[in-house]
Amino acid sequence: MQLVDVDIAKHTIELKVNGRPSNLVLDPRTSLLDALREHLHLTGTKKGCDHGQCGACTVLLNGRRINSCLTLAVMHEGDEIVTVEGLGSPQALHPLQAAFVERDGFQCGYCTSGQICSAVGMLAEVKAGWPSHVTADVASQQIELTAEEIRERMSGNICRCAAYPNIVAAIRDVAEGARR
Amino acid sequence: MRPFIYERATDARAAIAAMSTAGAKFISGGTNLLDLMKLEIEQPTHLVDISRLAFKDIEELPDGGLRIGAQASNSDTAADRRVRTRYPLLSQALVAGASGQLRNKASVGGNLLQRTRCPYFYDTASACNKRNPGSGCSAIGGLNRSHAILGGSDACIATHPSDMAVAMTVLDAQIELLGANQAARRVAIADFYRLPGDTPHIETVLGPNEMITGVVLPPPPPGRQVYRKVRDRASYAFALVSVAAIVATDGGTITSARVGFGGVAPKPWRSVEAEAALMGRPATMATYRDAAEAAMTHAIGRGQNDFKIELAKRTLCRTLAQVAQVG
Ligand SMILES: Cc1cc2nc3c(=O)[nH]c(=O)nc-3n(C[C@H](O)[C@H](O)[C@H](O)COP(=O)(O)OP(=O)(O)OC[C@H]3O[C@@H](n4cnc5c(N)ncnc54)[C@H](O)[C@@H]3O)c2cc1C
Ligand code: SF4
Ligand code: FES
Numbered sequence: 001m002q003l004v005d006v007d008i009a010k011h012t013i014e015l016k017v018n019g020r021p022s023n024l025v026l027d028p029r030t031s032l033l034d035a036l037r038e039h040l041h042l043t044g045t046k047k048g049c050d051h052g053q054c055g056a057c058t059v060l061l062n063g064r065r066i067n068s069c070l071t072l073a074v075m076h077e078g079d080e081i082v083t084v085e086g087l088g089s090p091q092a093l094h095p096l097q098a099a100f101v102e103r104d105g106f107q108c109g110y111c112t113s114g115q116i117c118s119a120v121g122m123l124a125e126v127k128a129g130w131p132s133h134v135t136a137d138v139a140s141q142q143i144e145l146t147a148e149e150i151r152e153r154m155s156g157n158i159c160r161c162a163a164y165p166n167i168v169a170a171i172r173d174v175a176e177g178a179r180r
Numbered sequence: 181m182r183p184f185i186y187e188r189a190t191d192a193r194a195a196i197a198a199m200s201t202a203g204a205k206f207i208s209g210g211t212n213l214l215d216l217m218k219l220e221i222e223q224p225t226h227l228v229d230i231s232r233l234a235f236k237d238i239e240e241l242p243d244g245g246l247r248i249g250a251q252a253s254n255s256d257t258a259a260d261r262r263v264r265t266r267y268p269l270l271s272q273a274l275v276a277g278a279s280g281q282l283r284n285k286a287s288v289g290g291n292l293l294q295r296t297r298c299p300y301f302y303d304t305a306s307a308c309n310k311r312n313p314g315s316g317c318s319a320i321g322g323l324n325r326s327h328a329i330l331g332g333s334d335a336c337i338a339t340h341p342s343d344m345a346v347a348m349t350v351l352d353a354q355i356e357l358l359g360a361n362q363a364a365r366r367v368a369i370a371d372f373y374r375l376p377g378d379t380p381h382i383e384t385v386l387g388p389n390e391m392i393t394g395v396v397l398p399p400p401p402p403g404r405q406v407y408r409k410v411r412d413r414a415s416y417a418f419a420l421v422s423v424a425a426i427v428a429t430d431g432g433t434i435t436s437a438r439v440g441f442g443g444v445a446p447k448p449w450r451s452v453e454a455e456a457a458l459m460g461r462p463a464t465m466a467t468y469r470d471a472a473e474a475a476m477t478h479a480i481g482r483g484q485n486d487f488k489i490e491l492a493k494r495t496l497c498r499t500l501a502q503v504a505q506v507g
């Protein structure tokens with residue numbers, strides 16, 4: 001293939017992360033993940049595979065969980081992005097953060113911020129009645145969040161330490177607490 | 181990743197006009213294109229962002245069908261109440277694919293055009309006719325466990341990875357396209373994908389600056405619908421074999437049947453042979469096995485993927501037994 005000489009103009013964009021707008025000057029190739037980590041220094045969001053295969057980079061985009069490695073920062077002007085830093089603070093943990101600590105839902109912790117952001121998005125999907133691959137009848141709007149449902153819905157988050165049983169327990173605690 | 185100019189399209193007309201720039205490509209969810217751009221398998225020099233175009237709606241059609249906008253996410257499509265009740269196998273196929281995060285980003289248009297997961301296509305050091313026309317096919321005579329048993333050629337035996345497209349194929353979906361000068365056309369999904377032949381790099385009939393604007397589903401055919409996917413892991417893996425089936429029975433006799441396969445061919449594979457073998461026959465395992473044999477008459481194993489032939493037959497039998505709920 002012939003190489004075309006491309007003059008890449010940097011883009012000045014406003015990115016709204018954890019409620020706070022920031023102006024960034026970015027090469028259009030910058031993934032949302034790299035913008036968060038390298039430009040905004042929000043290093044809670046992790047890079048595992050950089051190819052959508054592990055979930056370590058999961059953030060919430062307008063309330064929905066996505067892989068921040070497979071999208072460009074320039075595509076997200078005006079969007080609401082929430083990272084693990086925006087969910088809670090060490091002084092005031094988000095219920096899922098507290099449950100992961102309580103249940104020991106990690107070992108090395110590398111996948112944990114992705115797991116927690118993913119779980120926040122996942123619980124909202126269940127609340128909205130979205131079906132999953134293990135939902136017996138996809139037409140049913142009432143989802144019973146069994147361990148099997150949690151495992152399937154969280155399958156986009158890989159844990160190399162295999163802390164899965166405790167991750168499922170932490171998520172169940174929060175889901176059941178929310179129901180009470 | 182190679183450098184590119186980024187542009188966000190304000191409307192469809194502007195997006196299509198921008199595609200006349202050499203090296204231009206649309207980007208929607210980005211979940212396939214950016215993956216491939218990072219590896220420099222795709223090297224667009226101009227990216228036209230269509231993710232904010234107003235093609236997100238799922239609309240009721242007067243004939244009882246449904247029109248799904250190309251920018252509707254895989255998640256919104258799978259969760260739509262009308263899709264779930266009238267086209268349950270489409271919901272099932274969508275939620276069997278990728279992960280929750282990816283489905284939230286992935287669009288219907290991008291899903292249809294996602295590229296193969298052939299490992300040699302992904303490895304820029306290997307010969308691959310699809311990535312580099314004329315360089316040869318490393319999968320023929322190489323590692324080909326995941327490859328096609330139907331529809332392949334001596335130039336390429338890659339499979340089409342989409343689950344959604346298999347469901348749409350048995351639903352007789354029509355793909356809506358928009359080109360330069362507002363030229364709109366519809367193509368039946370059966371005619372949308374091309375078999376590799378000598379030109380495996382040309383995968384669909386989409387014109388160079390045509391955009392997918394939506395997918396039209398005709399009213400659902402009679403019968404029960406099931407999508408079944410067989411893969412190496414229970415979740416978050418591409419299909420080794422999948423089956424989409426819609427079967428109606430009357431007093432134990434099959435009165436209507438549609439059968440499609442995923443993971444076995446370069447395109448979502450409709451099996452007219454299996455459908456013919458089912459029509460008017462009793463809904464029994466013997467009939468299903470006949471249909472499975474008919475579906476795989478022309479199947480060719482390439483060594484490591486030989487097992488797929490029997491796996492496809494068994495998956496079809498299991499799916500038909502489930503969908504017909506008799507026999
Ligand atoms: C780890 C992983 C696992 C996956 N597992 C599965 C799986 O099990 N099953 C499955 O089916 N899929 C799977 N996928 C693939 C996923 O479904 C696709 O990446 C996704 O559907 C692509 O949609 P997108 O909107 O992100 O497309 P993009 O990446 O934005 O675009 C893909 C291609 O389509 C073109 N395009 C996009 N929209 C249009 C349009 N409207 N008109 C014309 N051209 C257009 C682009 O130019 C590009 O060439 C997986 C992906 C990953 C990363
Ligand atoms: S099967 Fe197709 S995609 Fe894979 S190496 Fe051969 S030519 Fe390339
Ligand atoms: S880093 Fe994004 S999914 Fe692995």
Ligand code: FES
Pocket residue numbers: 105106107108109110111112158159160161162163
């Ligand atoms: S805790 Fe180590 S990868 Fe999950």
